[in-house]
Amino acid sequence: MSATTKWFSALLCSLLVLTGIGFVGSWSYSHRDPAHTARAVAGTAAITNNKSIQSETTQAGRSWITGTLGLSVLLSGVLCGLGLRLRTVAAQEARGVQSNEVALEMRVEQRTRELRQEIEDRSRVEHLNRGQKHILEMLAEPGDLKTEDILRYLTATVASRNQGWECALHLIEPRGRALQFTAGSDVNERLRFYLEGVSSEFTDTPECQAGASGEVHIVEHLTEVGLPWSDLLVANGIFSVWSVPFFANASRRLAGTLTVYSRSRSKPTARELEMVESAAKLAALVIEHRRIHTELVHNAYQDALTGLPNRRAGEQAIESAIKKASQRGESLAVLWIDINRFKRINDQHGHEVGDHVLRTVGERLRRSPLSTEIVARMGEDEFLVLIPGTADSLDPVEIARRLGAAVARPIYSGSARITVSSSIGACVYPQDGVSVKALERNADFAMYRAKAAGEGYCIFSSAMSDEASETLEIEEGLTVALEKKYLKLAYQPLYSQSGELTGFEALLRFHHPRLGPISPARFIPIAEETRLIVPIGTWVLREACRQLREWHDAGLPQVRMAVNISALQFANDDFSDTVAGVLTELNLDPEFLILELTESVVMDDYDGVVRQMNLLRQCGVHIAMDDFGTGYSSLSCIHRIPVDVLKIDRSFVERLAEPEGTRPIVEAVIAMAKHLGLLVIAEGVETREQQSILQKAGCNGFQGFLFAKPLSPEDAEICLNASRTRLFANSSETTGGGLAVA
Numbered sequence: 001m002s003a004t005t006k007w008f009s010a011l012l013c014s015l016l017v018l019t020g021i022g023f024v025g026s027w028s029y030s031h032r033d034p035a036h037t038a039r040a041v042a043g044t045a046a047i048t049n050n051k052s053i054q055s056e057t058t059q060a061g062r063s064w065i066t067g068t069l070g071l072s073v074l075l076s077g078v079l080c081g082l083g084l085r086l087r088t089v090a091a092q093e094a095r096g097v098q099s100n101e102v103a104l105e106m107r108v109e110q111r112t113r114e115l116r117q118e119i120e121d122r123s124r125v126e127h128l129n130r131g132q133k134h135i136l137e138m139l140a141e142p143g144d145l146k147t148e149d150i151l152r153y154l155t156a157t158v159a160s161r162n163q164g165w166e167c168a169l170h171l172i173e174p175r176g177r178a179l180q181f182t183a184g185s186d187v188n189e190r191l192r193f194y195l196e197g198v199s200s201e202f203t204d205t206p207e208c209q210a211g212a213s214g215e216v217h218i219v220e221h222l223t224e225v226g227l228p229w230s231d232l233l234v235a236n237g238i239f240s241v242w243s244v245p246f247f248a249n250a251s252r253r254l255a256g257t258l259t260v261y262s263r264s265r266s267k268p269t270a271r272e273l274e275m276v277e278s279a280a281k282l283a284a285l286v287i288e289h290r291r292i293h294t295e296l297v298h299n300a301y302q303d304a305l306t307g308l309p310n311r312r313a314g315e316q317a318i319e320s321a322i323k324k325a326s327q328r329g330e331s332l333a334v335l336w337i338d339i340n341r342f343k344r345i346n347d348q349h350g351h352e353v354g355d356h357v358l359r360t361v362g363e364r365l366r367r368s369p370l371s372t373e374i375v376a377r378m379g380e381d382e383f384l385v386l387i388p389g390t391a392d393s394l395d396p397v398e399i400a401r402r403l404g405a406a407v408a409r410p411i412y413s414g415s416a417r418i419t420v421s422s423s424i425g426a427c428v429y430p431q432d433g434v435s436v437k438a439l440e441r442n443a444d445f446a447m448y449r450a451k452a453a454g455e456g457y458c459i460f461s462s463a464m465s466d467e468a469s470e471t472l473e474i475e476e477g478l479t480v481a482l483e484k485k486y487l488k489l490a491y492q493p494l495y496s497q498s499g500e501l502t503g504f505e506a507l508l509r510f511h512h513p514r515l516g517p518i519s520p521a522r523f524i525p526i527a528e529e530t531r532l533i534v535p536i537g538t539w540v541l542r543e544a545c546r547q548l549r550e551w552h553d554a555g556l557p558q559v560r561m562a563v564n565i566s567a568l569q570f571a572n573d574d575f576s577d578t579v580a581g582v583l584t585e586l587n588l589d590p591e592f593l594i595l596e597l598t599e600s601v602v603m604d605d606y607d608g609v610v611r612q613m614n615l616l617r618q619c620g621v622h623i624a625m626d627d628f629g630t631g632y633s634s635l636s637c638i639h640r641i642p643v644d645v646l647k648i649d650r651s652f653v654e655r656l657a658e659p660e661g662t663r664p665i666v667e668a669v670i671a672m673a674k675h676l677g678l679l680v681i682a683e684g685v686e687t688r689e690q691q692s693i694l695q696k697a698g699c700n701g702f703q704g705f706l707f708a709k710p711l712s713p714e715d716a717e718i719c720l721n722a723s724r725t726r727l728f729a730n731s732s733e734t735t736g737g738g739l740a741v742a
Contacts, residue, residue, distance in 0.1 A: 147290045151183035159185035164263035171256035202229035210243035218242040220267040239265045246280040303377040306362035314376030332429035333387040336443035342381035396426040400457035423451040427460035490710035499727030503560035506544035556720040562594040567601040576615040590620030650684025
C-alpha cells in the first residue's frame with residue numbers, strides 16, 4: 001500500500017467518526033423531551049441554583065455539534081480531492097504497469113529469439129567442430145586415404161547444416177589456370193554438369209569471380225542474373241550462391257573455392273558466412289596436408305641428387321619386378337654397380353665434380369637401352385639396374401659388359417676429364433634367389449667379388465651360394481655377439497728394441513656357435529658393412545681398458561694398451577667423448593691408452609679425423625697409424641697428422657730380407673719417422689734376421705710371432721709377471737719360459 005493510500009484511509013476513518021458524532025449530537029438535541037429537559041434543568045438549577053450555567057452549557061453543546069459537522073464537511077471536500085488524485089495516480093500506475101508488462105513481454109520474446117539463435121549457432125558450431133575433428137582424425141590415420149574422400153566429407157558436413165543447402169569444392173588445376181570440380185554433396189546430374197563446367201563451360205560464375213578477386217562472392221537473387229549458368233542453377237532449384245576462396249598456407253596462392261548453393265532467396269547471415277569460411281580454411285589445411293605428404297613421399301622414394309629412385313624405392317621395385325616375372329614365367333637380371341675409388345674423385349676434384357659424376361653415371365644407366373625396368377641409386381656410389389626378360393634372352397655377362405662400358409666413358413666437368421670405372425655384380429631370378437633380400441645380397445656379394453678381384457664384373461654362381469650363406473650367417477651371429485658373448489679379446493705383446501715389454505695390442509676374436517672361430521679378415525668387413533663395428537668397437541675399447549685397469553690394480557707392471565679403431569667409429573663426432581667417458585668410468589690414466597687408426601681412416605675424412613685426433617691428444621691419449629705404407633696418399637700429409645707412433649705393415653716386414661725386398665723402403669720410413677719425432681714399431685716380425693735388420697735401422701719396437709702370439713688374458717698376465725725379470729718375456733704356457741735376446 002502506498003503512503004498516499006494510507007493517509008487517505010486515515011482521513012476517511014476520521015471523517016466517518018466525526019460525521020457520526022455530529023449526526024448523533026444533532027439528533028439528540030432535536031428530539032430531547034421538554035419536560036425532561038425542564039426537570040433536568042430545574043434539577044440542575046436546584047442543585048446549583050445558577051441559571052446562567054444552564055444556558056452556557058446548552059450553547060456550548062450546540063457549538064460543538066456545529067463545529068463537528070463543519071469539520072466533517074471540510075474533510076469530505078479534502079477526501080474528494082484526494083480521491084480524484086488517487087484515481088488519476090492509480091490510472092497512471094495501471095497504464096505504467098501495463099506498459100511495463102508489454103516491455104517485459106517484448107524483452108522475454110527478444111531474449112527467447114536470441115537464445116534460440118544462440119542454440120542454433122552453437123549447434124552449427126558443434127556440428128562443424130565434430131566434422132573438423134573427424135577430418136583431422138582422417139588426416140592423422142595411417143594408410144592411403146584419398147584427399148578427395150576427405151573433401152567430400154567436408155562438403156557433406158557443410159551441406160547438412162541446412163536442408164536447403166548444397167555444397168561443392170573446386171581446386172585450382174596443377175597448371176594454375178582453371179578450377180576443377182573435386183568434391184561435393186549429393187547433387188543430381190544436371191547440377192553436377194554445372195559444377196564440372198565451372199571455368200570451362202561457365203567462366204563468369206561466382207566460383208571463378210571469387211577465385212579471381214580472392215574475396216567472398218555472393219549472389220543473392222540468381223533469377224535476376226539472366227546468364228546461362230544462373231538459369232541452369234535456377235532450373236535446379238538454386239536461388240542464391242556464395243563462394244569462398246581459400247589459399248595454400250605456405251604461399252598465399254589460390255588453392256580453390258568452397259561454394260554453398262541455397263534453395264532460398266537470401267544472402268548468408270554473418271554466422272553462416274563465418275561457418276563456411278571456417279570450412280574453407282579446413283579445406284586449405286587438407287590441401288596443404290596433401291602437398292606436404294606428396295613431398296615427403298617424393299623425398300622418401302627419390303634420390304635428390306640424381307632424380308633416380310632411392311634405395312627404398314629400389315627394393316620395392318625388385319619386389320614388384322619379381323611378382324611380374326613370376327606371373328609371366330620370365331626371369332629378371334639384377335645388377336649392382338659400384339663406382340671404383342669414388343672417394344678419390346671427391347678428394348681430387350671436389351664434391352661438386354663428384355656430384356656431377358654421380359648424376360652423369362645415373363643418367364647413362366637410365367638411358368641405356370638395356371635398362372627397361374628401373375635404375376635406382378642404392379648408396380653413395382652404388383646403383384641398381386633391373387632388366388626383365390626370358391631366360392634365353394638375358395645374358396648377364398653381356399649386360400654387365402655393356403653397362404660397364406657405358407659408365408667407363410670419360411666424364412667432363414669444366415676443364416677436368418674424369419675416367420670412371422665400375423665393379424658390377426649380377427644375379428638372375430629365379431635361379432639365384434626368389435626374394436628381394438636374396439637377390440640384393442647375391443648381386444652385392446658378386447660386386448664385392450669383382451672389386452676384390454680387380455675385374456669389371458662378376459656373375460653370381462651356385463659355387464658362391466655357400467659363401468654368401470655363410471656371410472649371412474656371420475652377419476646374423478654378429479648382431480647378437482655382444483649379448484651372447486661370442487666375442488673375446490686376445491692380447492699380443494709389444495716390445496721395445498731392448499726387449500722390454502711396453503704394452504699389448506688388443507685383438508678381437510669371434511667364435512661363431514656353429515661355424516667356430518672366424519678370422520678377423522672375414523668378419524671385420526662384414527661388421528663394417530653392417531655398421532655393427534660401432535657398438536662392437538666400443539665394447540672392445542671398454543673391455544681392453546677394463547683389463548688393463550685390472551692388471552694395474554693387481555700390482556703388475558704398468559704398460560700401455562693399443563686398441564684398433566674403425567673408420568665408422570671415428571666418423572662419429574662424439575667419439576672423443578666416448579673415449580673420455582670410458583677412461584673416466586674405469587679411472588684409467590689416458591697415458592696408458594694407444595688408439596690405432598689405418599691410413600684409410602685418416603684419408604677418408606682428413607679434416608674430421610684430425611680434429612678428433614687433436615681432441616684425443618689433448619686428453620692425453622696416444623695415437624698410432626697402423627699398417628703404414630699400404631695407403632696411397634698419407635705420405636704427403638704425414639707431417640701434419642697428429643700421431644705419435646708409426647706401425648710398419650707386415651707386408652713390408654715379411655720381404656725385408658729378400659734380395660729385391662723392401663729393406664730400402666723400411667729404412668727410409670724409419671729415418672723419416674725419426675726426423676718427425678715419431679716412434680716406429682714393426683708388425684709381423686717372425687725371424688731373427690728381420691729383427692736384426694730392424695734394430696740396425698733404428699726401429700723402436702717389435703711385434704710378431706717371433707716374440708709372442710696373441711695371448712689369452714691369463715697368459716698375458718703371466719707374460720707381465722715374467723717381464724719383471726726377463727727381456728722379451730713371454731707366457732710360459734706358450735713358449736715354455738720365454739725368449740731372451742741380448
